[in-house]
Amino acid sequence: MPKMLPEAKLKIFLDLVSTATQEELVWINGYLNGMVAASAPKPITPATEKSSVEKITIVYGTETGNSKRLATDFANKIKQKGIHPKVVGLDQYRLTDLPKEEYLLAVISTQGEGDPPDAARKFYDHIHNNGFKLEKLKYSVLALGDTSYPLYCKAGEDVDNQLNKLGGKRIAPIGKCDVDYDLEANAWFSNVLTSLTTIAVPKPAPVASPTPAVAAKPAGKKIYTGTVLTNINLNDRGSLKETHHIEIAADELQYVAGDSIGIVPENPLHIVEEILTLTGIDRNKKLEHKKETYTVFDLLHKKLSIIFLTQRLVQAYGKIVGQTIPETRMDLLDLLKIYPVKDAAQFEEVLKILNGISPRLYTVASSPVAHDGEVHITVAKDIYAIDNEIRLGLCSNYLNAFEVGANLNFFVQANKHFRLPAPEKDTIMIGPGTGIAGFRSFLAERDATGATGRNWLFFGEQHFTSDFLYQTEIQNWYETGVLNKVNLAFSRDQKEKIYVQHRMLEHAAELYTWIEGGATLFISGNKERMSVDVEKTILQIIEEQGKKSKEEAKTYLEILEEAGRYEKDVY
Ligand SMILES: Cc1cc2nc3c(=O)[nH]c(=O)nc-3n(C[C@H](O)[C@H](O)[C@H](O)COP(=O)(O)OP(=O)(O)OC[C@H]3O[C@@H](n4cnc5c(N)ncnc54)[C@H](O)[C@@H]3O)c2cc1C
Numbered sequence: 001m002p003k004m005l006p007e008a009k010l011k012i013f014l015d016l017v018s019t020a021t022q023e024e025l026v027w028i029n030g031y032l033n034g035m036v037a038a039s040a041p042k043p044i045t046p047a048t049e050k051s052s053v054e055k056i057t058i059v060y061g062t063e064t065g066n067s068k069r070l071a072t073d074f075a076n077k078i079k080q081k082g083i084h085p086k087v088v089g090l091d092q093y094r095l096t097d098l099p100k101e102e103y104l105l106a107v108i109s110t111q112g113e114g115d116p117p118d119a120a121r122k123f124y125d126h127i128h129n130n131g132f133k134l135e136k137l138k139y140s141v142l143a144l145g146d147t148s149y150p151l152y153c154k155a156g157e158d159v160d161n162q163l164n165k166l167g168g169k170r171i172a173p174i175g176k177c178d179v180d181y182d183l184e185a186n187a188w189f190s191n192v193l194t195s196l197t198t199i200a201v202p203k204p205a206p207v208a209s210p211t212p213a214v215a216a217k218p219a220g221k222k223i224y225t226g227t228v229l230t231n232i233n234l235n236d237r238g239s240l241k242e243t244h245h246i247e248i249a250a251d252e253l254q255y256v257a258g259d260s261i262g263i264v265p266e267n268p269l270h271i272v273e274e275i276l277t278l279t280g281i282d283r284n285k286k287l288e289h290k291k292e293t294y295t296v297f298d299l300l301h302k303k304l305s306i307i308f309l310t311q312r313l314v315q316a317y318g319k320i321v322g323q324t325i326p327e328t329r330m331d332l333l334d335l336l337k338i339y340p341v342k343d344a345a346q347f348e349e350v351l352k353i354l355n356g357i358s359p360r361l362y363t364v365a366s367s368p369v370a371h372d373g374e375v376h377i378t379v380a381k382d383i384y385a386i387d388n389e390i391r392l393g394l395c396s397n398y399l400n401a402f403e404v405g406a407n408l409n410f411f412v413q414a415n416k417h418f419r420l421p422a423p424e425k426d427t428i429m430i431g432p433g434t435g436i437a438g439f440r441s442f443l444a445e446r447d448a449t450g451a452t453g454r455n456w457l458f459f460g461e462q463h464f465t466s467d468f469l470y471q472t473e474i475q476n477w478y479e480t481g482v483l484n485k486v487n488l489a490f491s492r493d494q495k496e497k498i499y500v501q502h503r504m505l506e507h508a509a510e511l512y513t514w515i516e517g518g519a520t521l522f523i524s525g526n527k528e529r530m531s532v533d534v535e536k537t538i539l540q541i542i543e544e545q546g547k548k549s550k551e552e553a554k555t556y557l558e559i560l561e562e563a564g565r566y567e568k569d570v571y
């Protein structure tokens with residue numbers, strides 16, 4: 001044994017490897033390779049090491065682009081091994097190709113409450129619903145997730161298990177990555193490469209289904225206990241909206257403009273009380289949840305998700321109460337009313353199947369430089385209707401009712417892909433509604449640091465008089481020259497609807513000049529409609545102003561994105 005390690009470290013190392021299972025050894029190998037690769041500029045394995053595998057398909061299912069970035073990066077690295085990768089998003093993937101695949105790498109994140117990203121839904125349902133076999137398939141899955149969520153990397157785990165059930169053979173164990181995914185992702189990829197480059201006659205790695213024990217969840221995020229300093233409604237009388245500006249002070253607070261904070265809401269007391277009454281369960285009875293003991297009351301109030309249960313949970317509830325329930329999502333209270341439990345003991349069985357409450361993210365609206373020791377958020381009250389009955393979003397309602405002086409727990413969620421450029425670079429910020437939060441953060445930071453780059457803001461809401469969020473600050477920044485240009489779109493102040501994208505088109509030539517001059521484009525706020533329409537408009541502007549074809553405009557925007565000059569924080 002070479003004396004690379006001092007005695008004490010050597011003992012720890014030997015203890016670890018001598019007691020590790022084979023799958024743990026595979027993982028340790030990958031992890032170390034990944035660490036070396038991350039710290040060294042050279043390729044992970046020597047470029048001369050070629051594989052007998054010629055083709056491989058890399059699919060990705062993404063919501064915010066991380067899985068796509070990794071899939072593209074792996075494809076570039078895999079080419080160095082003489083393997084030809086095909087990279088395709090799961091929304092574009094032809095399901096009829098699946099039985100023909102020989103080697104498949106799937107990089108997929110988890111969204112919602114343990115769900116696949118929308119773009120991967122078709123693929124996810126297909127492999128779960130269809131009774132077919134994938135006997136040719138050799139595969140591996142890289143699951144992206146976040147340990148703050150109760151169902152960590154669930155969608156990736158499901159895909160991994162399901163491909164295995166259909167007859168696929170794993171060439172490397174599933175990799176599970178937390179938000180800071182580089183190290184784990186490299187470890188997984190290193191295992192995949194080792195497996196591919198040692199395949200003469202393809203032989204699957206001897207891997208059991210669950211993640212190796214050593215790949216346990218990384219330590220959780222730092223939880224801050226903050227004090228609410230301010231909680232005000234930014235909308236004026238007559239508005240259809242309620243958007244709260246909440247300021248929170250906390251000790252040793254660390255975040256960067258562009259980050260979000262995560263908050264785990266509590267369930268409304270009146271619902272908890274109704275559930276206790278309906279089920280007759282003893283509120284003080286102690287039960288175990290995730291290796292901790294809680295009273296039934298605390299479990300229902302602070303720990304378990306009781307609203308909008310997933311279809312899978314609704315079906316599991318049906319089994320416990322012995323009833324057939326249609327495939328639907330429902331609140332626990334509604335289930336209990338329509339399909340009651342027999343007794344308190346049966347309700348205890350129900351409590352065991354419920355998931356934890358997921359955190360909700362809120363984009364930071366403050367700057368650590370301008371608002372020392374504080375973090376601010378902009379929270380829109382979520383209002384929706386079920387059967388004509390008005391309901392309120394859990395977390396937004398919980399936050400909006402927060403008293404000044406009360407304590408609030410939160411964690412900081414870094415967002416590396418939503419960052420201000422160098423101080424001398426220009427920015428174009430498109431953020432209607434609560435999308436303004438991140439730009440208040442950016443502008444406060446640029447103001448406080450004296451950044452010289454120009455800033456252009458597009459903001460929109462329903463009405464000028466009642467919904468111009470942060471109006472005074474925006475006007476001040478404009479007057480003092482922090483903001484060079486502001487364009488506003490109040491959709492309901494005239495007959496025809498005017499949105500931010502209409503304002504962008506009115507300034508298309510100048511916008512294109514800014515982009516060509518090196519400005520970074522940011523979009524923040526509503527994803528489903530706003531960000532899609534705004535992106536279409538950006539493409540139209542590039543196409544028309546740059547005299548480019550549709551394809552060229554798309555490539556142009558992709559290049560901007562790769563260079564970190566087109567960043568989105570949408571939800
Ligand atoms: C990166 C990021 C940044 C964000 N930044 C902000 C921000 O700055 N400001 C902001 O306001 N929000 C922001 N959000 C959104 C925020 O995290 C929450 O999603 C939002 O506040 C709604 O959460 P909620 O708990 O109030 O609603 P939930 O209770 O989670 O409900 C959300 C939706 O689920 C559906 N739903 C829930 N229950 C039922 C049911 N029983 N039946 C039918 N449908 C149901 C409804 O459509 C409802 O609107 C951000 C999200 C992300 C991912």
Ligand SMILES: Cc1cc2nc3c(=O)[nH]c(=O)nc-3n(C[C@H](O)[C@H](O)[C@H](O)COP(=O)(O)O)c2cc1C
Binds near residue numbers: 110361
């Ligand atoms: C609204 C929301 C819900 C999420 N739900 C989960 C979850 O249930 N489990 C999990 O492990 N990660 C969850 N995540 C974290 C994402 O999987 C993680 O941020 C991942 O890096 C995103 O990768 P993508 O950009 O490829 O979609 C969630 C993220 C968001 C924004």
